[in-house]
Amino acid sequence: MTIYVEVIGDPIAQSKSPAIHGFWIEKLGLDAEYRACHVTSEGLADYLAERRADHAWRGCNVTMPHKKDAIPLVDRLEPLAKRVGAVNTIHRAADGKLIGRNTDVAGFLEPLSDRLEQQHYFRMARVLGTGGAARAIVTGLAKEGFTLVLAGRNPDKARALLDELAEGEHHTAPLAHFADPTDFAFDDREGCCDLVVNASPLGMRGQPPLAFDWSHAPPGSIAYDIVTDPVETDFLKAARDAGFGTIDGLSMLIGQAAAAFSYFFGKEPPREYDAELRGRLMA
Template sequence: MTRPYAEVIGDPISHSKSPAIHRFWLEQLGIEAEYRAQHVTPEGLAAYFESRRDDPDWRGCNITIPHKQAALDLVGDPGGIRATIGAINTVIRGEDGGLIGTNTDAGGFYAPIAGLDLAGRHALVIGAGGAARAILFALSKLGIGRVTIQNRNVLKAAALLSSFGLKGDAVPLGSPVPPVDLLVNSSALGMKGQPALEIDLASLPDDAVVYDIVYAPLETDLLAQAHARELATVDGLDMLIGQAALAFELFFGAEPPRDRDDELRELLTPDRGPGQAS
């Protein structure tokens, strides 16, 4: 007997904590379903979606690097994500049976900083990929005053600012950090198996917030440097769990038990004691 399932796809994928998150919620709610990790290369992305179109047990997938923009060309876009965020991180089956894309990254990014007043403030975003698009979309809705983007491809970063109607500037990766109110690493730099993020936070004011979407390792060098400065931080699990919660409801038709977040974080960080995750 088969069971409904959803999965996360990416290249690489072994680092993903999404299976642990969704399996925890499925168990807590007593839902008979599965959540898997599936390694999908860029060359195999189209074939992956084709193989899932006629699978009645497949409820959808989450998408991680490097597929968040490429997947847009392979699924439906009834919500107009291409014209707004320009990247998707979730695909589900629509009522007509077709595959449709959406984005839960923006909501996941927003949730941990919902209490901040960012209107008119200055943010630095590192990276200009699919995650950056969701983050810039959220910042635009929060009324951010100015955004500086650091990226290897400065023209790509400048185009992103323009597409979201944001004031700011695009500078090369590794440029000096301006005294911003919010610093967000939206790139894979600092992730296990990826190059380090070389950065100096000395210019940040004491009330700045440092947000790293990388969660493997959870205590990145960026966050360690912020903690040494006693700056407020948001780690990658906050965004990951937030976006996963929105996707879980789309996949399985039930709200996840967010009152168990502390237990979930301990499950995801076995090498850290209770309360150590920032």
């Protein structure tokens, strides 16, 4: 029996998940398939009921707009998914139960792992955006001891998100605050870890640009953009031109897929081929 996994969403044609998981399936020689399946909000419950009865189905990745709506439809919800309030991975456990998980947090943190293993006097992240992706990012960074500045069009929404997901003293700002230059004199950042994260769709193909002036970033900051289309965003280009290090959206995408792959197939994906995988995704 050829087992299969799917990614579901509305729309779904743009998903890179079939290319990522298919690449790993090919490298490992698994008798398995990974498919994309268009599922509307109205059809989500029926989809899961039908797939639950298919023993060849091992689960699905969940994209927008289903990450919250899937929560009441699973049998068990892992604590992290409950905290984030979003499910991006559903897998069938050995007992047949459907487990709702969130691998976005692990995927986001993965390319930061080397830095997070170091000791820092202080960690601060400026996170731009207050949508669904920001929930996972805020949760992950708060867990790693970052003081957060969460910026959005609606600072009240940003404050509510911080109060829900991040313990400690954190801050909000209007997104427009970062658009104009500043002459703020940053203190000594030796031994600190600073991030500027675009957690919004701004800068994505077909979306307005993200207005961020890099004078707002402390020296030594890392620019991290979760946008994957294009991979090389204007946000990252401007950061590099200003002398900052960068992390692109494929890093998070591949990281969250790797965590999900191990649940679906019971094997670790062959990460030694990441450079080849990136080449395929960017072709």
